Amino acid sequence: EDQVTQSPEALRLQEGESxxxxxxxxxxxxxxxxWYRQDPGKGPEFLFTLYSAxxxxxxxxxxxxLTKKESFLHITAPKPEDSATYLCAVQALxxxxxxxxxxxxxxxxxxxx
Amino acid sequence: xxxxxxxxKYLVTQMGNDKSIKCEQNLGHDTMYWYKQDSKxxxxxxxxxxxxxxxxxxxxxxxxxxxxxxxAHLNLHINSLELGDSAVYFCASSVRDMDLKKLxxxxxxxxxxx
Numbered sequence: 001e002d003q004v005t006q007s008p009e010a011l012r013l014q015e016g017e018s019x020x021x022x023x024x025x026x027x028x029x030x031x032x033x034x035w036y037r038q039d040p041g042k043g044p045e046f047l048f049t050l051y052s053a054x055x056x057x058x059x060x061x062x063x064x065x066l067t068k069k070e071s072f073l074h075i076t077a078p079k080p081e082d083s084a085t086y087l088c089a090v091q092a093l094x095x096x097x098x099x100x101x102x103x104x105x106x107x108x109x110x111x112x113x
Numbered sequence: 114x115x116x117x118x119x120x121x122k123y124l125v126t127q128m129g130n131d132k133s134i135k136c137e138q139n140l141g142h143d144t145m146y147w148y149k150q151d152s153k154x155x156x157x158x159x160x161x162x163x164x165x166x167x168x169x170x171x172x173x174x175x176x177x178x179x180x181x182x183x184x185a186h187l188n189l190h191i192n193s194l195e196l197g198d199s200a201v202y203f204c205a206s207s208v209r210d211m212d213l214k215k216l217x218x219x220x221x222x223x224x225x226x227x
Contacts, residue, residue, distance in 0.1 A: 042220050046216060103155060
């Protein structure tokens with residue numbers, strides 16, 4: 001069965017203190033790995049898609065990377081407004097022939113000023 | 114304008130009651146979904162509708178019945194509510210079925226069953 005594990009569950013950083021969030025997955029036939037940001041009381045908002053090992057995507061202070069077993073979301077010099085829960089999802093062909101996504105539990109990030 | 118809107122935002126009810134959550138999208142998307150986020154924060158797909166037709170039903174109890182009167186609306190009716198139904202329910206839409214790159218979520222409905 002597909003598994004997506006995110007770590008750490010929670011992360012507290014000081015403003016400017018760079019760090020990384022991890023998303024490890026065990027699927028066969030990966031179609032894509034997706035990162036979302038979720039603010040309290042809101043729905044997830046799409047950030048990045050990664051399709052193959054070695055791929056990288058960047059957006060402002062965020063950079064997502066992908067290997068065959070995991071993805072990292074690097075946050076460089078974070079600001080308080082980066083505080084949110086970051087969700088990872090993988091999409092692979094299921095035995096039933098569909099591409100139902102599997103989401104991780106998320107990493108709750110708090111950036112202190 | 115809100116792209117995907119769902120009502121109500123909060124729903125508190127007693128066990129055994131029947132309740133509905135409504136969802137509307139103004140993005141012109143063909144596919145709409147219901148997701149459930151439980152207390153452990155896992156987000157799981159429940160249903161997928163493409164052009165008013167049910168595509169995916171992820172082993173959800175038949176107390177949950179989605180209804181899509183048109184491709185811009187997808188409502189969720191829940192019969193005989195149970196304690197374990199307490200969760201946040203998200204409506205979402207995308208241009209194509211299972212297109213996670215362009216998946217837009219509503220703000221969620223927090224359901225509390227007492």
